[in-house]
Amino acid sequence: MKTMKVTFHVNDEKVTLHVRPYETLLETLRERLDLIGAKEACGVGACGACTVVVNGIPLRSCLVLTPEVDGASITTIEGLGKDGKLHPLQEAFMEKGAVQCGFCTSGMILTAKALLDRNKRPTKKEIIKTISSNICRCTGYKKIVEAVEKAAEKSV
Amino acid sequence: MENEFTTVGKRVVRSDSLAKVTGEACYTADIKLPGMLAAKVLRSPYPHAKILRIDLKRALKVPGVKAAISGFDTYGIKWGVFRYTKDHPMLPTDKVRYIGEDVAAVAAVDEETALEALSHIRVDYEPLPAVFDPEEAMQEGAPQIHKEFTNNINIHVNIDVGKVDEAMNKAFLVREDTFKAAGEAYAMKEPYAVVASYKNGFLDLWMPNAGPHVRAKALSNLLKMPLNRVRIRHINSGGAFGGRSEVSPGDLIASFLSIKAGRPVKLVLSREENATSTRQVHDIIATVKTGMKKDGTIVAKDYRAVYDGGAYSSTGPIATSIPFYVYEECYRFRNVRYNGYRVFTNKGIRGMYGCHGRAFLAGNEAQMDFMAKELGMDPVEIRLKNGLTSGEVTATKSKITSCGLKETIQKASEKTGFKKKWARTQRFKGIGMGCVAMMCGFPMGFRSGSSCYVKMNEDGQVTLVTGVIDNGQGNESLAIQVASEVLGVPMEDINLVNADTEATNLDPGSYSQASTFVGANAVKVACENARRKIVAIAAQKLGVKEADIGLKDRMAYSRKTPDNKMRISWAAREAFFRGEPIVGTGSFFPKIDFEREWVSRPWGQMAGTFSFGTSVAEVAIDSETGKVSIPHFTAAHDCGRPINPMAVEGQMEGSIQQAGVATIMEGNLWEGGFLLNPDLLEYKVPLACDMPDIETIIVSSRDPEGPFGAKEGGLTIRMNAHSAVACAVSNATGTVFRELPLTPDRVLNALQRKKGVKR
Ligand code: FES
Ligand code: FES
Numbered sequence: 049m050k051t052m053k054v055t056f057h058v059n060d061e062k063v064t065l066h067v068r069p070y071e072t073l074l075e076t077l078r079e080r081l082d083l084i085g086a087k088e089a090c091g092v093g094a095c096g097a098c099t100v101v102v103n104g105i106p107l108r109s110c111l112v113l114t115p116e117v118d119g120a121s122i123t124t125i126e127g128l129g130k131d132g133k134l135h136p137l138q139e140a141f142m143e144k145g146a147v148q149c150g151f152c153t154s155g156m157i158l159t160a161k162a163l164l165d166r167n168k169r170p171t172k173k174e175i176i177k178t179i180s181s182n183i184c185r186c187t188g189y190k191k192i193v194e195a196v197e198k199a200a201e202k203s204v
Numbered sequence: 205m206e207n208e209f210t211t212v213g214k215r216v217v218r219s220d221s222l223a224k225v226t227g228e229a230c231y232t233a234d235i236k237l238p239g240m241l242a243a244k245v246l247r248s249p250y251p252h253a254k255i256l257r258i259d260l261k262r263a264l265k266v267p268g269v270k271a272a273i274s275g276f277d278t279y280g281i282k283w284g285v286f287r288y289t290k291d292h293p294m295l296p297t298d299k300v301r302y303i304g305e306d307v308a309a310v311a312a313v314d315e316e317t318a319l320e321a322l323s324h325i326r327v328d329y330e331p332l333p334a335v336f337d338p339e340e341a342m343q344e345g346a347p348q349i350h351k352e353f354t355n356n357i358n359i360h361v362n363i364d365v366g367k368v369d370e371a372m373n374k375a376f377l378v379r380e381d382t383f384k385a386a387g388e389a390y391a392m393k394e395p396y397a398v399v400a401s402y403k404n405g406f407l408d409l410w411m412p413n414a415g416p417h418v419r420a421k422a423l424s425n426l427l428k429m430p431l432n433r434v435r436i437r438h439i440n441s442g443g444a445f446g447g448r449s450e451v452s453p454g455d456l457i458a459s460f461l462s463i464k465a466g467r468p469v470k471l472v473l474s475r476e477e478n479a480t481s482t483r484q485v486h487d488i489i490a491t492v493k494t495g496m497k498k499d500g501t502i503v504a505k506d507y508r509a510v511y512d513g514g515a516y517s518s519t520g521p522i523a524t525s526i527p528f529y530v531y532e533e534c535y536r537f538r539n540v541r542y543n544g545y546r547v548f549t550n551k552g553i554r555g556m557y558g559c560h561g562r563a564f565l566a567g568n569e570a571q572m573d574f575m576a577k578e579l580g581m582d583p584v585e586i587r588l589k590n591g592l593t594s595g596e597v598t599a600t601k602s603k604i605t606s607c608g609l610k611e612t613i614q615k616a617s618e619k620t621g622f623k624k625k626w627a628r629t630q631r632f633k634g635i636g637m638g639c640v641a642m643m644c645g646f647p648m649g650f651r652s653g654s655s656c657y658v659k660m661n662e663d664g665q666v667t668l669v670t671g672v673i674d675n676g677q678g679n680e681s682l683a684i685q686v687a688s689e690v691l692g693v694p695m696e697d698i699n700l701v702n703a704d705t706e707a708t709n710l711d712p713g714s715y716s717q718a719s720t721f722v723g724a725n726a727v728k729v730a731c732e733n734a735r736r737k738i739v740a741i742a743a744q745k746l747g748v749k750e751a752d753i754g755l756k757d758r759m760a761y762s763r764k765t766p767d768n769k770m771r772i773s774w775a776a777r778e779a780f781f782r783g784e785p786i787v788g789t790g791s792f793f794p795k796i797d798f799e800r801e802w803v804s805r806p807w808g809q810m811a812g813t814f815s816f817g818t819s820v821a822e823v824a825i826d827s828e829t830g831k832v833s834i835p836h837f838t839a840a841h842d843c844g845r846p847i848n849p850m851a852v853e854g855q856m857e858g859s860i861q862q863a864g865v866a867t868i869m870e871g872n873l874w875e876g877g878f879l880l881n882p883d884l885l886e887y888k889v890p891l892a893c894d895m896p897d898i899e900t901i902i903v904s905s906r907d908p909e910g911p912f913g914a915k916e917g918g919l920t921i922r923m924n925a926h927s928a929v930a931c932a933v934s935n936a937t938g939t940v941f942r943e944l945p946l947t948p949d950r951v952l953n954a955l956q957r958k959k960g961v962k963r
Contacts, residue, residue: 126226
């Protein structure tokens with residue numbers, strides 16, 4: 049089968065792969081790179097479980113074809129903590145009880161991270177609007193919003 | 205009093221959350237095993253058809269295919285929870301009964317090959333007439349889905365207490381309404397997945413499940429293997445909400461494929477398959493007739509509820525009963541008759557749901573409000589008047605031992621200014637209240653109890669072994685927190701080994717609200733037994749009485765002279781020297797009436813205890829479009845003593861989303877036997893922007909039997925949040941709602957129905 053050569057950075061590590069042209073980034077991350085933090089919950093862009101940050105933008109990796117990310121820099125949940133320390137969002141999600149089953153959690157945290165990276169002090173409204181791209185079936189979102197607010201306070 | 209505990213009652217960080225925020229938590233679809241194959245399932249395109257032939261030969265010839273099966277490769281044993289409900293072959297050989305039913309399956313080196321192989325399976329069907337509406341299915345002459353069940357009546361629950369007709373005749377006010385509700389989608393975030401690995405006569409299985417021991421037993425029957433060779437292993441679960449309680453056709457399929465291929469097999473369902481072919485929620489039609497005295501006392505209730513049961517029995521008797529029970533455990537009914545019918549239709553297999561029975565529950569509550577109004581009362585008064593209190597016995601003879609219903613009603617109404625808002629309703633605004641009780645565990649025979657084993661290692665660290673399972677609610681953390689409190693070591697010193705049928709003992713699972721009241725109670729007893737050994741050694745070493753010993757922060761100390769202390773780990777090592785290590789086992793078995801049977805003997809003690817709650821929703825209606833918004837939602841919950849208040853709040857908030865907000869937007873849509881909205885694009889679940897401002901109030905009480913006084917946490921709100929919203933919308937439109945969800949078209953209709961409302 050014809051494959052394409054793709055080079056990109058994942059969590060600051062350079063990877064070069066030969067992938068089928070129709071392979072999704074989600075498949076590549078999960079199946080080839082063992083980065084299982086990105087989840088498949090719908091496969092059609094409806095839920096955000098597969099969200100990763102590509103060049104600063106949160107994208108649904110189930111809708112992205114791997115050849116499209118050639119040359120890009122990608123952050124997954126596995127690359128969020130630095131030097132053995134959790135990212136403030138990760139800490140806040142734990143402390144605020146924003147995690148229940150956890151299946152939405154990596155997508156939520158990465159969506160929030162992209163927000164905080166471009167807007168250090170988002171209002172509650174902005175947080176709600178931003179995370180409305182992602183479905184959580186467990187929490188009712190209240191504690192997720194509180195966690196993002198807390199992380200924003202901390203990182204200033 | 206509140207400070208007597210070190211961790212119980214504190215807002216602790218859940219033990220499972222670290223792995224989940226780092227992406228390390230492993231779910232079934234994440235598992236990779238050497239030589240693992242991918243499985244795919246061929247599904248029925250017909251709602252009802254005879255199977256004439258299934259030919260797998262060509263599929264088996266596709267390169268890369270390692271095994272293929274149909275029902276003809278199984279033992280043909282039918283599954284059912286009860287003796288009288290064994291009707292589900294999981295892989296049928298006689299006929300298919302719903303679109304999406306599992307017919308055949310293959311395992312291949314990868315998914316693409318498996319998919320290709322499916323297209324080479326040949327199935328010859330002879331389509332049969334089908335029936336999709338339960339009322340039609342009950343009629344004489346309707347297509348028969350199972351020959352053992354005449355007129356497709358799967359279950360009839362008949363409860364008759366007191367003298368209903370007489371009381372109804374004498375009642376001052378009588379009202380009858382019929383309510384309908386579409387079943388919701390569970391829409392758990394994780395689509396169903398199974399990994400099966402068969403080696404040397406032993407089968408290991410991973411799947412999201414709500415009770416590993418119950419699951420193992422079902423599979424051991426279906427596979428004709430002893431229980432100790434069918435091992436359900438621990439794995440994280442991406443939500444259950446009642447939909448992961450029963451054995452699933454996928455479990456059997458993955459198992460047989462692995463046995464045939466001699467290699468591990470992974471089956472991951474798509475979002476659509478999760479909706480069409482795992483469990484679905486019952487659609488319900490409920491007729492509620494209520495008689496009241498002039499003072500608002502309910503004197504009689506007469507019910508007829510019809511449950512669209514889909515193609516097989518599933519937990520039928522339970523599903524047919526629960527809405528009634530959670531209501532009769534809340535209010536005083538001297539005369540009550542309930543006729544619940546669960547009827548087969550050619551739709552998917554159904555199960556219990558955390559919000560099960562919304563037509564019945566919301567219908568009762570909305571009707572009560574309008575009757576109250578006629579009598580010059582308000583929803584608060586009428587609920588307080590009819591609500592049960594501690595020490596009372598329900599219509600079907602369950603004693604209520606601890607009851608904070610009254611407090612939840614009062615707190616929720618005070619917080620929202622309910623009475624005032626109700627008295628002066630503004631145009632297109634409404635407020636509504638829903639109450640319910642919740643059994644903490646229900647009778648499951650000898651499976652109603654739980655056991656735990658705990659050991660302390662020589663370094664003072666603890667291993668806790670329990671069947672308690674976590675589907676995201678926080679049950680694992682709960683077990684650890686309870687052990688931490690009893691043993692005087694921090695939560696991080698405790699390693700939990702749970703929900704693994706070869707290591708853990710029978711446990712009822714997490715679907716009868718038993719995890720806290722039963723599972724955590726067993727943990728507490730086991731840890732207390734281990735604690736006694738630590739205390740005995742410490743008392744000796746410190747030269748004080750055993751009663752004077754306290755355990756805290758890894759230390760055993762004298763309460764009178766706290767400086768007189770030693771490390772708990774020393775006691776552990778000393779215990780090894782004495783040849784009597786610090787171990788403990790403990791069990792808890794709730795006091796319930798085991799003669800009780802859902803159909804044949806529907807009375808007797810249902811559960812060890814009951815929790816209570818009140819939800820209040822405030823809604824606004826856009827009079828142009830009929831769209832409802834819910835700006836505020838308040839929930840008050842008597843959960844006994846909350847072990848982790850933050851986790852209880854989380855359950856309440858999730859319930860407000862899944863039951864409350866769902867009331868205006870969620871419902872499965874059908875075209876005959878075809879589910880129109882199986883994915884998350886067509887089926888809208890509430891997002892952050894759809895959520896109200898939430899206020900949760902924990903009414904902390906002390907249950908005499910619960911661990912540290914705890915009961916179930918959260919499900920009560922899941923079972924009354926829909927009522928609050930439906931009542932609020934009824935209040936705003938001035939007319940009792942008829943059908944859920946309350947979509948804009950229905951709300952507009954209601955506004956038009958109500959004369960005198962200017963648009
Ligand atoms: S899995 Fe990609 S958006 Fe749902
Ligand atoms: S925590 Fe379960 S989906 Fe968000």
